[in-house]
Amino acid sequence: MKEVKYTIIDPVGFHARPAGAVAKALKAFDAKVTVFKGEKSADMTKLLKVMGLGIKQGDEITVQIDGAAEAECAAALDAFMKENNLI
Amino acid sequence: MALDYRKCAQEIVDHIGGRENVAQAAHCATRLRLVIKDNSKVDKDYLDNVDGVKGMFESNGQLQLIIGTGTVNKVYDEFLSITGMSAATKDDVKAAAAAKQPLWKQLLKPIGDVFVPILPAIVASGLMMGLVEALAKAIPSFASSDWFGYLDMIANTAFAYLPVIVAVSAARVFGGNIFLGAVIGLMMIHSALTNGWAAAGGYEVWYLFGNGIKIGNYTLGQINKLGYQGHVIPVIIAIWIMCKIEKKLHSIVPEMLDLFVVPITTVFLTATLTFMIIGPIFSGLETLVLNGAKVLVTNPLGACVMGAIYPATVVMGLHHMYNVIESGMLASADFGNLNIWMPIASSANFAQFGACLAVGLKCRNAKTKQVAIPSSMSAALGITEPAIFGVNMRFFKPFVAGMIGGAVGSIFGAFTGLGASSYGVTGIPGYLTINNPVLYTIMLAIAGGIAFAITWVVWKEEEKKPAAKAPAAADVKAPTNAIIRCGAGEIIQPVAGSMIRQENIPDDTFASGVLGGGCAIAPENGVVFAPFDGTISSVADSKHAIGITGPGDMEVLIHVGVDTVSMNGDGFEDFVKEGDEVKAGQKIMEFDREKIKAAGHPDCVVVLLTNSDDFDDVSIQDS
Numbered sequence: 001m002k003e004v005k006y007t008i009i010d011p012v013g014f015h016a017r018p019a020g021a022v023a024k025a026l027k028a029f030d031a032k033v034t035v036f037k038g039e040k041s042a043d044m045t046k047l048l049k050v051m052g053l054g055i056k057q058g059d060e061i062t063v064q065i066d067g068a069a070e071a072e073c074a075a076a077l078d079a080f081m082k083e084n085n086l087i
Numbered sequence: 088m089a090l091d092y093r094k095c096a097q098e099i100v101d102h103i104g105g106r107e108n109v110a111q112a113a114h115c116a117t118r119l120r121l122v123i124k125d126n127s128k129v130d131k132d133y134l135d136n137v138d139g140v141k142g143m144f145e146s147n148g149q150l151q152l153i154i155g156t157g158t159v160n161k162v163y164d165e166f167l168s169i170t171g172m173s174a175a176t177k178d179d180v181k182a183a184a185a186a187k188q189p190l191w192k193q194l195l196k197p198i199g200d201v202f203v204p205i206l207p208a209i210v211a212s213g214l215m216m217g218l219v220e221a222l223a224k225a226i227p228s229f230a231s232s233d234w235f236g237y238l239d240m241i242a243n244t245a246f247a248y249l250p251v252i253v254a255v256s257a258a259r260v261f262g263g264n265i266f267l268g269a270v271i272g273l274m275m276i277h278s279a280l281t282n283g284w285a286a287a288g289g290y291e292v293w294y295l296f297g298n299g300i301k302i303g304n305y306t307l308g309q310i311n312k313l314g315y316q317g318h319v320i321p322v323i324i325a326i327w328i329m330c331k332i333e334k335k336l337h338s339i340v341p342e343m344l345d346l347f348v349v350p351i352t353t354v355f356l357t358a359t360l361t362f363m364i365i366g367p368i369f370s371g372l373e374t375l376v377l378n379g380a381k382v383l384v385t386n387p388l389g390a391c392v393m394g395a396i397y398p399a400t401v402v403m404g405l406h407h408m409y410n411v412i413e414s415g416m417l418a419s420a421d422f423g424n425l426n427i428w429m430p431i432a433s434s435a436n437f438a439q440f441g442a443c444l445a446v447g448l449k450c451r452n453a454k455t456k457q458v459a460i461p462s463s464m465s466a467a468l469g470i471t472e473p474a475i476f477g478v479n480m481r482f483f484k485p486f487v488a489g490m491i492g493g494a495v496g497s498i499f500g501a502f503t504g505l506g507a508s509s510y511g512v513t514g515i516p517g518y519l520t521i522n523n524p525v526l527y528t529i530m531l532a533i534a535g536g537i538a539f540a541i542t543w544v545v546w547k548e549e550e551k552k553p554a555a556k557a558p559a560a561a562d563v564k565a566p567t568n569a570i571i572r573c574g575a576g577e578i579i580q581p582v583a584g585s586m587i588r589q590e591n592i593p594d595d596t597f598a599s600g601v602l603g604g605g606c607a608i609a610p611e612n613g614v615v616f617a618p619f620d621g622t623i624s625s626v627a628d629s630k631h632a633i634g635i636t637g638p639g640d641m642e643v644l645i646h647v648g649v650d651t652v653s654m655n656g657d658g659f660e661d662f663v664k665e666g667d668e669v670k671a672g673q674k675i676m677e678f679d680r681e682k683i684k685a686a687g688h689p690d691c692v693v694v695l696l697t698n699s700d701d702f703d704d705v706s707i708q709d710s
Contacts, residue, residue, distance in 0.1 A: 012629075012652045012653055013628075013652075015627070015629075015652045016596075016602065016627070016632055016644065016646055016652070017594075017596040017602075020596065020601055020602030020603070020644075020697065021596065021601050021602075023602075023697075024601050024602070027700075046642065046698070047602060047603070047634070047642070047644065047697045047698075048624045048625045048634030048635075048636065048642045048643075048644060048697060049624060049625065049634075051625040051627060051632065051634055051644075052624055052625030052626075052634065052665055053625075054625075054627070054628045056628065
């Protein structure tokens, strides 16, 4: 299992558009991705659940990736977050 | 950044009531021209603010959106592609729009179109003429001075040569060559013809076909050597004919011969028709009016009728010979050497002043005010053409109010025996010639006052239709039609409005399907309902988006507006929170369309089945 921490810097937080794009991208990998914000967590491939976390600018989130393709998945996630100026 | 043509076109389509509400669409060099079936469905305020739309206005039944050279054609192409319409030419659109107006409006409209552009010339002229000639009557020494001669010339030029100004303007309106129009106009007041104002003194006649065939007083081929000074309607008709002839000739004459053949043929044919037919008809009418007027004016009831129709005769240009009546009265012992025609004319003119003033004071449109106020002043001084043609007739109700005011004033004048000691002045300058200033004041007050009051009460400015007021949120009912269907169930439309196909959503992320399959709704109001029985899975902090999980694990995102997350909740109110159970049709959110617009965002409500990949046969219903 891999675990990564991110601090979101996007002024509107981790909102619908990036959340949706990430969800779709992550679905392609054979891995389970869970995002934690404080006590709450959500399956990162489920857009609505992620949005329910209400991740805002300045929030620190922890992402756990578990599965056969966890390495590629983590790399893809990392690239995505940087490209979209989320972190 | 270049304009997103598709987004612009889409926003336009969404806020004009959709494809179904468009009868025709065309474009010119800078504007998109749409003929709309039901104007109440057009959201004008929104359209004004659409990116790419620089301005918009309604004219002649067309909705015109100014987009700009080079861009409008691209937006138009997208517009056609979105609506599936085929291209129409500008003329098709104009014809479609014109055909929508009632007939009397269709006839009055050209007169307004011809007169409005030339108003600056005739208002200035009218005011100055009124002043100069009033001074001349009041101060006889002034009347014979050089100053008077000079000022009078400056002042009356526009009126003396009005037919030319009208002809040029009309040629432009009717799409003919304006210089040919000028030629016709000049011809109609050619110095070889007796001046129209002097008609009473007699004029010569050309007999083109000899003295052979007569119809009553009229010989076939007779051309009266009489100019059209002061005439308006015959000029407009003549130019209208000229333009029709010109267009027809252009279409049948080969290009090589066009310059030789078309202008001279056009001018000759127009002149002949004008002098042979239009002229005689109108001078025939004038004589009729003259004789009728003489009879009418001898009793108060007749005076009343005359006072009412007086402005109509001005419109028709039949009022020239009234001087004849007036001088006849002054010379006749039967009338006690008193001009009792003048009070009638004064009432009628002062009533037009009253009506026009009411328009000028009541209206809010700056342009209308700028025209109406000076025109009304001019009418008060007795020169009514600007007020009649520039304001009252265009809006019609004020004109009728003027007729009523004129009628009542005339009765008063007749009963009180008002009369003038000379002729040629009406309105305020009439004080110089009237036999009873006090009664005259009362008469003017009656005429002007009644016209003013009626106009004030009855005339309403055509307002830009306010954006259709959203019904009170409490009264809004939930829609009941499904917009998305899949193996697991139905997703009902969450907000009233017309559907926007996914590929046309003005946001790449939503449109691309990366967040799931679905569509958007162009909202008619600001109330969102639950699309099925389910559980609220998320409510955005910025309140503009709600996620609901429904039967069969359908996960639906309802996202109000594009980029509305940046509004931070201002304008949104949620009635549910995460974890709430909801029933289909239950109100879950209200949003303020105006605030979204003000913030510069599209207000379409995006509805996406975010996990559409998990389902079989997901189908989006066509609007």
